[in-house]
Amino acid sequence: METLVVEAAPVNLRSDNVAGVAPEILAAIEAANAGTAPSYGADPITARLQDVFSELFETRCFVQPVATGTATNALALALIAPPYGAVYCTAVGHVHDSECGAGEFYTGGAKIVPLAEEHGRLHPETLRAALRKAGVGHTGRVQPAALNLTQATERGTVYRLDELDALVDVARTYGLRVHMDGARFANAIAALGCRPADVTWRRGVDVLSFGATKNGAMGAEAVVVFSEELAEPLRFRARRAGQVFSKMRFISAQLEAYVQGGLWLRLAGHANTMARRLADGIAGLPGVHLAHPVEINEIFAQMPRAMIDGLLADGFGLYDRGGGDVRLVTAFNNTRDQIDAFVAAARRLA
């Protein structure tokens, strides 16, 4: 048994998007291939999706499947921020530093304002301080319009419900609408053990980027809006952005299979568990320091250079961010043995 582990290919933890497609989702794609179907979202699967998501979120909502997480975020921001608006996020916010200015593009040139974070989380007082000096009503200044929150955050942490309440409270005081970037929404929900509605519209979220690709889909993301008035602009902005697939059924089928029977939470829960196991395995090693609490499937750690180089030489995949900083991301399909092999290698190199 141990021999098998040693001989298996070393696990690639560079990102969760290096993983392939979950079998259930691939099967749904294959099943969707039967016969013909109306295009551009007029197919039965996409129609069903509206109900599936409305049930999942316990409220009537509208779902627009799109190509990428960047597209979901940029479309979401364009729905709630005018061109002369300011969008507040953290300095590590994906919308700020990882999407090549998609937010600026889709909004028509809104300003994305990065704020200080701690372990990836924005503190309500940080937001309040920024809004106080934002120059509301002063035409020389872009006007506060939207709050972008990433749940789970870019540092692998999760906002608790009371933290969301405090943030949205500040946001509402200044008239901001709220966007939640849920690229790893499943991992957050699995970690919190709450209902999807509890971290979204019940907390005041207006629009959600619902990610599936990082958690076992092939390429399926969705913008979810919780009010009717946002549905129409979303449909047209998505089409205009080249984000409406002609053979939409294949994207919708992924999303349907993803949430059906709770698959998404099982996959995410597993990835979270693997990250926990990995974190516990390496936490005590000499020279290893966890940079942020491990709350979902991401581990940010400081490692000795020799350990990093050794792991890479052994064929393990990780994101070497320089200066001894590494990111390890577990995926829905990592096995215990893979994780244990990684830990064993790290221990050997310590």
Next chain:
Amino acid sequence: METLVVEAAPVNLRSDNVAGVAPEILAAIEAANAGTAPSYGADPITARLQDVFSELFETRCFVQPVATGTATNALALALIAPPYGAVYCTAVGHVHDSECGAGEFYTGGAKIVPLAEEHGRLHPETLRAALRKAGVGHTGRVQPAALNLTQATERGTVYRLDELDALVDVARTYGLRVHMDGARFANAIAALGCRPADVTWRRGVDVLSFGATKNGAMGAEAVVVFSEELAEPLRFRARRAGQVFSKMRFISAQLEAYVQGGLWLRLAGHANTMARRLADGIAGLPGVHLAHPVEINEIFAQMPRAMIDGLLADGFGLYDRGGGDVRLVTAFNNTRDQIDAFVAAARRLA
């Protein structure tokens, strides 16, 4: 045998994008699912694709796989038209009337200028006349920047090589760069029996929208640029547009399988043949009139209302454009029997 035909589901000819995925392409997707792969296009399949397409086009070119045909067109136009530019196309051009202003969005507000067409084709003298009165150098007028040609056209016709030469000649006289919308590029190449290079860069095309989805892919399109200087802006504009898939390998795998061993031309050739068969079958019927020459897999016909209603009642799919105008589009996987059944039904209803 005839019994079987009668009992089979009536064919859906509403569009070629109602069809599913070709088996070879679905197999390539499944094969791509093995193991992990670098994301955002750093995977081996996407790397290979650059060579595969360079070989296919007999010149070094750069391929950017994206989500939709709308995205390919809008990105292409943004590469060759400044915000103060004019893009010339036909009045039935997809970039003008079917993409919800994507071209305007991606270019930053260029003007798309529709010109009169005949059977979907733009005549060089129509273009020349428009350019003569375009006000070159007059700051009150948007400046001629790009020519958009759809090959095959939105009316199911194909530009011959000498027609392309004449058009590009006019374009070059006025300094226009040339974009070819090849949503049905395969059908055009299959119809012309020429090499892909012959209708693109050898004719002066700067950038090509290379479609695959309508011809058997699941969702895979590509922007192909034929000069190095356009490759970098393309990469960044695509990312910024939310068009760069994290699990790019699944798109690239479709494109690779699509062109491998000439699959794309076999599929398109078959669709073209089916359209020919269908056109021949209905052309002589009372009240039926072919509106345009049938050169690829699309048939535009005038039909008696009773025939249209009868076909629809029988379960056949067609695009009822009103006023007796219908569009019939054959797909890569239509069978002779399906086509014959359609013809038989039409005959019965005539």
Next chain:
Amino acid sequence: METLVVEAAPVNLRSDNVAGVAPEILAAIEAANAGTAPSYGADPITARLQDVFSELFETRCFVQPVATGTATNALALALIAPPYGAVYCTAVGHVHDSECGAGEFYTGGAKIVPLAEEHGRLHPETLRAALRKAGVGHTGRVQPAALNLTQATERGTVYRLDELDALVDVARTYGLRVHMDGARFANAIAALGCRPADVTWRRGVDVLSFGATKNGAMGAEAVVVFSEELAEPLRFRARRAGQVFSKMRFISAQLEAYVQGGLWLRLAGHANTMARRLADGIAGLPGVHLAHPVEINEIFAQMPRAMIDGLLADGFGLYDRGGGDVRLVTAFNNTRDQIDAFVAAARRLA
């Protein structure tokens, strides 16, 4: 007396914007130069302007002084058309063919749709026909959002009140909001002899481009909005467009002087009268044909080539549009003698 006419410089009728500044307006600029004043529109003159215009239009309205007519139009359209919207105008609409795509720029890429006109006027049925086939609700199509009407039109004609009612009625049926391009608004009001309110908000106009430059101002235009909800976006969009002058008092002073005591209508009325006199003078000449009814200060005429060349050789200014088409525009400060000299020269050359 006649000697004097002959010796005076020949009048320049190329456009009304070749004229200088009316003495009353220049005096207002000079008066505004006393002392210091708060910048960016916080000065007393700009504050007064809100009341002056509200009184003029007999309703509470909001005025934003800006640099150019192009800016007024583009800002106005951006207030009422989303990026995925369609703006309907005539084929000779200034927003379509004379502003280098400013409308597309400011709206974030809306589509400006030119419709057939007669003597510069749009017919309600033309608009209705376009809207019927616009594809409302179809995401592939930009969505009808705004109607642009030029009053007076680009062909020197004026919409009567009942014509405006009919147009706005169609517009409202399709949910369009209405923009009036009033580059020559004064000439239209002078011609109609009605109140400014009668052709604007009482007819359903949402936003007005109020021109002054062509009628005696140095450089002063204003966007006027008739509902509170448009005022805030206007203020921010104007600033963001670089259209808010730091020394705003000098623009506002022009606008105040312009409307004070009815100066604007006296100036426009005079220009209209001069055009009438000119039209009457040349209408009967051999080879001269008036292309459009002369209702304001613009004359569009067909003239013999020798007459055009002769007038130009004599030093008269006119807009030679080619093919024997000329445009003659009278200004607020043209004299009877100047007009008579023009007519005399034309008669001599006939």
Next chain:
Amino acid sequence: METLVVEAAPVNLRSDNVAGVAPEILAAIEAANAGTAPSYGADPITARLQDVFSELFETRCFVQPVATGTATNALALALIAPPYGAVYCTAVGHVHDSECGAGEFYTGGAKIVPLAEEHGRLHPETLRAALRKAGVGHTGRVQPAALNLTQATERGTVYRLDELDALVDVARTYGLRVHMDGARFANAIAALGCRPADVTWRRGVDVLSFGATKNGAMGAEAVVVFSEELAEPLRFRARRAGQVFSKMRFISAQLEAYVQGGLWLRLAGHANTMARRLADGIAGLPGVHLAHPVEINEIFAQMPRAMIDGLLADGFGLYDRGGGDVRLVTAFNNTRDQIDAFVAAARRLA
């Protein structure tokens, strides 16, 4: 004599744009009003301006007069940064925090990146550090495109020639093009005592915002480009932005008079001298602290609250920035007596 000073209206030092128009410039406007002139910049004064500025800058350059400083900056950035570009400036840069996102609007959504400054100046190492981690070539990141330098800075300091060399050297290493925001360019040149060419194209500046309004013009700014290739996009982008005046002669006349015979430097030199006098007068007062070196016509000071309130109560104008921070800006037409009266009042209130 002293009586007169006491009785004169207290000076308004809130900004230099609260001042009116210099007599020479008003006279030029009045002179430009003679006769008719071609519109949209085809007039003789605008034609002359090209030569006047080319002589002033000792190189062939192209000048585009526009309405506002915001417009000059936004146009300039649009010429040198693509939509997917990053523009580096300081955290107090006018393009970043005082123009309502005009830079984002005109560039089509480029990202404006604020960097730490000292006394308003950017340090080359700060720029280098930012560029090192900018992710050049990484499609997830906007790409470094332009450096924005304000000369004189927003804190009233001036870059010396060697400081500019060091900054441009870093910029060139990373392929950035350089924009100089010269809203107070005259004050900087007067302070440095160098030639305009020495701080612009000789240092590597590609495009200059040339301000005149703050220094005695009514409303006249210009974009100056030092290479032919930028002239054409500038002309069309300006028109499209609604920045090309129909009666351009009145803007060009201001700019011509402004530089003629060195007027601009005399006006700016005087304002600088007045600021020096004021700074010297208040520097030693109890509780008064100069926040930044006084190098042009701006003084940033910390003052006791009672002094600020007293000055305001006395009718003096200043910019109360809160927390005891004030800005005092002298203008071209402030008198020694006005300054001395301000100092006397401050002394009395100390």
